[in-house]
Amino acid sequence: QVQLVQSGAEVKKPGSSVKVSCKASGGTFSSYTISWVRQAPGQGLEWMGRIIVLLDITDYAQKFQGRVTITADKSTSTAYMELSSLRSEDTAVYYCARVKEDQLLVWGQGTLVTVSS
Amino acid sequence: SYELTQPPSVSVSPGQTATITCSGDALPKQYAYWYQQKPGQAPLLVTYKDSERPSGIPERFSGSSSGTTVTLTISGVQAEDEADYYCQSADSSGTYTIFGGGTKLTVL
Numbered sequence: 001q002v003q004l005v006q007s008g009a010e011v012k013k014p015g016s017s018v019k020v021s022c023k024a025s026g027g028t029f030s031s032y033t034i035s036w037v038r039q040a041p042g043q044g045l046e047w048m049g050r051i052i053v054l055l056d057i058t059d060y061a062q063k064f065q066g067r068v069t070i071t072a073d074k075s076t077s078t079a080y081m082e083l084s085s086l087r088s089e090d091t092a093v094y095y096c097a098r099v100k101e102d103q104l105l106v107w108g109q110g111t112l113v114t115v116s117s
Numbered sequence: 118s119y120e121l122t123q124p125p126s127v128s129v130s131p132g133q134t135a136t137i138t139c140s141g142d143a144l145p146k147q148y149a150y151w152y153q154q155k156p157g158q159a160p161l162l163v164t165y166k167d168s169e170r171p172s173g174i175p176e177r178f179s180g181s182s183s184g185t186t187v188t189l190t191i192s193g194v195q196a197e198d199e200a201d202y203y204c205q206s207a208d209s210s211g212t213y214t215i216f217g218g219g220t221k222l223t224v225l
Contacts (some may be wrong), residue, residue, distance in 0.1 A: 045205075062213075095160075
């Protein structure tokens, strides 16, 4: 049974960066594609990007190009999402999800990132 | 940029049928997926590849596709089905994932 466990909540200052981790267990991490999705308070789901772990290939939503970096460490079965130049509008719950044939099949529990001065 | 359009809200009485639509120009080329999200929880996949249902999802959840519109149908709605529902697909290139704006299902 594949499980994704994310790092804990973060409080960040505007202009800083945040790095959220997503540790996988119960499967073959190197065969995964991991997507990152965020949800601002009271708002909908927003896809940020993905990494094809085996090939180390990333794709990013145009909105986040230049501000987001998704990486994966095969040795620890952990994916990371780093978002820079944070602003108040980036306050959201950030989810990682394992992608299988375009479906987001298994989700992490979510990480709340609060951006506040 | 490419968008998927859903109605903001749908209301239905218990036992009746709820239909939630999702429209997008690339839907004839790309599969659609539906997720249920309850407050404070991560989304849960309820249908995939337009009309398939994952194991463990009740049979009352079904999906269909026609042209540029996909539809999630919940037959015999129960109180526990009250949630936000999101469609998801990809752009025409298949590279970028996109979500609809979400539909709040209210069980009266």
